[in-house]
Amino acid sequence: MIDEKRMHIKLKTSLFLFLIGGFVGAVIDIIGRFFIDGFPLYRNYLGTISNFIIPFYPVYGFGLIAVYLLTPLAKKINFLLKLLLFAISLTTIEFFAGVFVKLTLGIQLWDYSKSTFHLFGYIDLLHTVMWMILGTTTFYLLQKFPPKKWLFLPKKWLNKLVNWKRLRLIVKNIIK
Numbered sequence: 001m002i003d004e005k006r007m008h009i010k011l012k013t014s015l016f017l018f019l020i021g022g023f024v025g026a027v028i029d030i031i032g033r034f035f036i037d038g039f040p041l042y043r044n045y046l047g048t049i050s051n052f053i054i055p056f057y058p059v060y061g062f063g064l065i066a067v068y069l070l071t072p073l074a075k076k077i078n079f080l081l082k083l084l085l086f087a088i089s090l091t092t093i094e095f096f097a098g099v100f101v102k103l104t105l106g107i108q109l110w111d112y113s114k115s116t117f118h119l120f121g122y123i124d125l126l127h128t129v130m131w132m133i134l135g136t137t138t139f140y141l142l143q144k145f146p147p148k149k150w151l152f153l154p155k156k157w158l159n160k161l162v163n164w165k166r167l168r169l170i171v172k173n174i175i176k
Contacts, residue, residue, distance in 0.1 A: 099122060
């Protein structure tokens with residue numbers, strides 16, 4: 001039997017992590033591109049898709065959720081295995097996100113085909129190392145500041161953002 005209250009809390013936490021990760025990741029990406037490219041290259045993934053100007057990249061939101069969900073496993077393994085765990089898991093998310101967007105929308109949001117050791121231009125060795133560092137750092141930050149301590153959104157605001165009853169019904173139907 002599914003514990004509905006626990007599932008409700010996990011969905012809220014995951015949604016919050018997705019939103020925070022997508023926004024903070026986009027801001028870090030934009031700042032990084034400014035220093036790497038020498039000018040603000042503002043490739044807004046959501047903006048590319050829907051013409052909104054908002055710094056939000058979903059791939060970083062999914063990445064933060066992955067780090068959060070992998071935390072119990074990461075706590076049990078040594079540092080080198082943590083590095084490997086986050087490098088592989090986050091690079092996999094980046095690869096499938098790139099392929100998904102290309103297949104569904106017909107656009108390639110990033111192209112690493114000029115990089116050394118790339119796979120179809122969606123992932124490369126340099127970004128795998130970046131994901132490894134970012135994922136491991138995020139893991140340790142989540143240990144020091146767990147989401148339960150900073151999930152400060154008021155309940156009314158969260159309920160307006162998401163129709164939890166409807167979402168619960170959708171999840172129940174998927175699980176059945």
